[in-house]
Amino acid sequence: MTKIKTDICVIGAGSGGLSVAAGAAQMGADVVLLEGHKMGGDCLNYGCVPSKALLAAAHKAHAMRQDRFGVTGGPVTVDYAAAKDHVADAIATIEPNDSQDRFEGLGVRVIRAYGRFTGHATMEAGEHEITARRFVVATGSGPLVPPIPGLGDVPYLTNETIFDLRETPRHLIVIGAGPIGLEMAQAHRRLGCAVTVLEGAKAFGKDDPELAAIALERMRAEGIEIVEGAMVASVSGGAGEVTVTTKDSARFTGSHLLLAVGRKVNTNGLDLHKAGVEIEHGAVKVDASLRSPTNRRIYAIGDAAGGMQFTHVANYHAGLIVRQILMGLPARARTDHIPWVTYTDPELAQVGLTEEAARAVHGDRLAVVRFPYAENDRAIATGQTDGVIKVMVVKGRPVGASIVGAQAGELIQTWALALANRLKMSAIAAMVVPYPTLGEINKRAAGAYFGPKLFDSPMVKRIVRLVQRF
Template sequence: MSVIDTDICIIGAGSGGLSVAAGAVQMGARVVLIEGHKMGGDCLNYGCVPSKALLAAGHKAHATAEAAFGVAGHDPAPDFAAAKDHVEAVIETIAPVDSEERFEGLGVHVIREFARFVSETEVEAGPHRIRARRFVVATGSRPLVPPIPGLETTPHHTNETIFELLERPRHLIVIGGGPIGMEMAQAHRRLGCEVTVLEGARALGRDDPEAAALVLEDLRAEGIAIEEGAKVASVSGQEGAIIVETEDGRRFEGSHLLVAVGRQVNVDRLDLEKAGVDYDRRGVTVDKGLRSTNKRVYAVGDAAGGLQFTHVAGYHAGVIIRPMLFGLPAKARTDHIPWVTYTEPELAQVGMTEAEARAKHGDGLFVARADFAHNDRAIATGQARGFAKVMVVKGRPVGATIVGPQAGELIQTWALAIANGLKMSAVAGMVAPYPTLGEINKRAAGAYFSPRLFDSALVKRIVRFVQRVIP
């Protein structure tokens, strides 16, 4: 067995691990990066990238079929296999950025094996034993497959296998009404499949109820059956003839089954006990600086037990680089982290929802709102449906919800404001080009100031005084 001494050993080549590796090696640290599966992790191979590519194919089919602005729609006759070819081409285009060759070229020692700790300062990976001053657990997560009776013997897909399916499902049943389930439901519906979504509680239940209701209304209008309060009791059948029964006695039949009920963190095979690292089913136990109970071991991304988004893993990488390379203090925060459901319409959130802000701030909360119905660009493009609302406390945004066209792009204004502690006046003072969807953010900021200006008796007295006295 070869022994490798290094400064930093990173376990996992997803977004977080790759970001740490690239940053650390280019600033002079010796870096070993261990990956037992695919470079790029879940996001590149099974998650963010393929799902958005498939959604784009579905969007193209839907736009072609829809009549609008005096232009007749027509049957797009989507080629399901060709849509999957597009997904694969997108992955192949992005993959070189995350490849072993690129990181070896940067000076990272890449080992393509699964790793496990053998002591507080060592891991083994295949024929290698790696000794490091610091370790980063960046192992991500995998689809959670719940213990539903019959599921083990019934053909089913997760996000790790659904993109390999080249034959169009006649009727896709999706268990799980969260972002992954709803995105895949819309993509498959627009590519010619019947789709039924079964959600045990409320679909898109993590999001603002008003915004989620608008998304669900539009998805149902496209022909997606969304059954809420449908807790699955059992599944059975074979591919082409799937049966799902719920606890309240309902029965659903389809041709294919997708399970999208959550994620399970990949820490179970690391032998963390041998490193003195505490963990539970949510991930590694970390402090505010993402350091574990072993001061040599950090965790980032899904493995850190918090928000499970690719951009969070990348953010975590920036946090831990400071103490690992420079000995500087750094803490991770979550109040400025945005997330997006990429259905059409998109649903984006950063910071607190209205309900969360009301519970914390009570009467001190002001909700500033702007509707796409009053946005000229949205009207011109036939997308004047949705809204932006911003939760404001003492003149500063503490959260924002946007549902509508390009919500994932528009939410970034509020993510910037919250991350940097900006006041609403910073957004109100911005000059937005006309006509753009981005004007909705400026209008929301204006909605905060309008009652303070137009409904203020003091302001009106000052204006009258100036008009009488100052020439």
């Protein structure tokens, strides 16, 4: 067995692990990177990249069917396999950025094997024994497969297998109405499949319910059957004919089954107990600096650290880790400024507190300002008037923003910046935006906060009258 001593051992070559490895190596640290599966992790191979590529193909098909703007739509021929070729091309185009060759060129020693701890400062990976000053667990997560009776006898898909499917599903049944389930539901409906979504609780359950209802109404109008409160009791059937039975005895039959009920952290097989590391809800238990309190050599980032499961969170964590390990500077992870987006049409985006959460925290101090897409000139010109922004404000500072509508994922970035830097609403109101753009929606929301203070204030009117005398 080859023995290796290094400054930093990164476990997992997903987005967060790659960011730590690249940053540390380029700053002069000796870095070992372990990856037992695919470089790029879930985001490149099974998540963000392939899903958005498939959604792009679906959007094209949907647009071509529409009679709008004086242009007559019509029947569309969808080549499902060719759409999957587009997905594969997108992955292949990005893949070199995450490749073993690139990282070895940066000076990272890449070992293509799974690792397991053998002590507080040692790991084994393949034929290598690694001793490191610091370890970063960046193993990400995988699809959760719930213990549904009959599931072991029925073929099913997850986000790790659906992008390999080459034949168009006749009728896709999706269990789970979170972001993954609903994105794939809309993509497949627009690509010509019948789609049924079963959700045990509420669809878009983590988002503002008022805004979620707008997105769900559009999806149902496109012919997607979304059944809420449908707790799955069992599945049965076989290839091409799968039946899902709910606890109220309703039965739904389709050709394919997609499980999208959540994620589980990939910590099995790491033998973290041998390193004295505590596990909490399947993830590494860490403090605010993303460090194990029971083994100070070990950090965890992204999904492996528990909490919010997004690629951009893993990258944010990576920056904090580099700051601490490489520069010896303190860093604490925050969550109040982290945005998230579901890339359905319309998009649904959130940063900070929802209205319900903000009311629970701030009570009567909370002001909620709104602005509809229907009053934005660019949205009117492009026919994208379904949507609204809500901004939660306390003492002149935004504490959350919720957006449903076209390019919500782009618009939410202004509010992510505001929350990250604790800006006031006056900073957004002072921003000059080009006309006509959807970006004006953000500025008009800020204007909606100050409008009543200016136009409905007797004091302001008295001052104005006084000034006019001079």
